[in-house]
Amino acid sequence: xxxxxxxxxxxxxxxxxxxxxxxxxxxxxxxxxxxxxxxxxxxxxxxxxxxxxxxxxxxxxxxxxxxxxxxxxxxxxxxxxxxxxxxxxxxxxxxxxxxxxxxxxxxxxxxx
Amino acid sequence: xxxxxxxxxxxxxxxxxxxxxxxxxxxxxxxxxxxxxxxxxxxxxxxxxxxxxxxxxxxxxxxxxxxxxxxxxxxxxxxxxxxxxxxxxxxxxxxxxxxxxxxxxxxxxxx
Numbered sequence: 001x002x003x004x005x006x007x008x009x010x011x012x013x014x015x016x017x018x019x020x021x022x023x024x025x026x027x028x029x030x031x032x033x034x035x036x037x038x039x040x041x042x043x044x045x046x047x048x049x050x051x052x053x054x055x056x057x058x059x060x061x062x063x064x065x066x067x068x069x070x071x072x073x074x075x076x077x078x079x080x081x082x083x084x085x086x087x088x089x090x091x092x093x094x095x096x097x098x099x100x101x102x103x104x105x106x107x108x109x110x111x112x
Numbered sequence: 113x114x115x116x117x118x119x120x121x122x123x124x125x126x127x128x129x130x131x132x133x134x135x136x137x138x139x140x141x142x143x144x145x146x147x148x149x150x151x152x153x154x155x156x157x158x159x160x161x162x163x164x165x166x167x168x169x170x171x172x173x174x175x176x177x178x179x180x181x182x183x184x185x186x187x188x189x190x191x192x193x194x195x196x197x198x199x200x201x202x203x204x205x206x207x208x209x210x211x212x213x214x215x216x217x218x219x220x221x222x223x
Contacts (some may be wrong), residue, residue, distance in 0.1 A: 030181060033211070035213070040121065040215060041215060042118070042213045042215035042216045043155070043200065043202075043213040043216075044213070045210070045211070048209070048210070050209060056209070058140055058210070059114040059212070063188075079188060081128070084197065090154060090155070092155075096208075097204065097208050097209050097211065098143060098208050100145060100157040100160060101145075101155075101202075101211065102145075102157070103155045103156070104154065105154055106154050
């Protein structure tokens, strides 16, 4: 089944404790991206990757890191999480940036 | 940078009434996409519009792309309770590398 898989689905952590949210797609998509969703603000792009080893900042990259060492995986790293990073996070992938995006199930992160 | 604005933020309708959400970009777009997110779910692709002035229909849903490729609308005729959710537009910039989402319109339908 074609899908984008994110883990974990829910996470509560403390300020400053490094964490990684994994994202994997099985559709051989070149383009992958991370979004955060906050009430009234829609989906804001954090980082995107047009292909392996190619990543770039989105609209709200501060406090986040990503890597794209393999085509299928695009982990999101929070080196030192802070409470303002409490949000719902979505990973998405598509063949190209211009193609429709497939979203993962989401990761609800709470930083206390 | 590119901004995509969507109105209204919320819309409450009685079942059977029509619904429209509007999307406006600060820059010319190469294409626009529409997504639906059910409560507690993830965004799901609905449609993509590419051509200036394009109109596409999916059953009771009608999507339009403006002549200047800077605005778009989604119209639902005779809403049903299954239409409940948040509808997002997403504009692709002309460089082809970024997809910018609007704030979304949250639709509730009273039976």
